[in-house]
Amino acid sequence: MIKKLTTDELPKLLAELKHWQLSADSSSIHRSFKFADFNEAFGFMTRVAIKAQEMDHHPEWSNVYSQVDITLSTHTAKGLTDRDITLARFIDSIA
Numbered sequence: 170m171i172k173k174l175t176t177d178e179l180p181k182l183l184a185e186l187k188h189w190q191l192s193a194d195s196s197s198i199h200r201s202f203k204f205a206d207f208n209e210a211f212g213f214m215t216r217v218a219i220k221a222q223e224m225d226h227h228p229e230w231s232n233v234y235s236q237v238d239i240t241l242s243t244h245t246a247k248g249l250t251d252r253d254i255t256l257a258r259f260i261d262s263i264a
């Protein structure tokens with residue numbers, strides 16, 4: 170099973186993901202996105218969805234018109250893993 174990131178590893182990785190907020194129990198990270206309109210938001214979501222499917226690692230997310238909220242966590246590990254960091258980096262690179 171994929172290994173959860175330790176409390177030693179987390180701060181360094183999260184320092185680089187400045188826009189992401191760590192949950193109180195350190196099991197997930199969250200970021201909100203605001204786009205010009207629904208078309209922009211859904212285009213972004215489509216790109217994330219393709220990457221998520223390639224990685225077999227999927228976000229918890231919601232969309233209301235131009236707003237997209239994303240929470241990343243690894244369900245099988247019940248916490249944050251390298252996969253969440255990889256997906257967050259990708260999301261930041263296209264946001």
Ligand code: H2B
Nearest residue numbers: 225226227228242243244245246
């Ligand atoms: N996504 C996330 N975020 N966490 C998981 O543990 C996970 C996933 N597991 N996507 C994958 C799918 C698993 O259910 C399939 C069977 O590989």
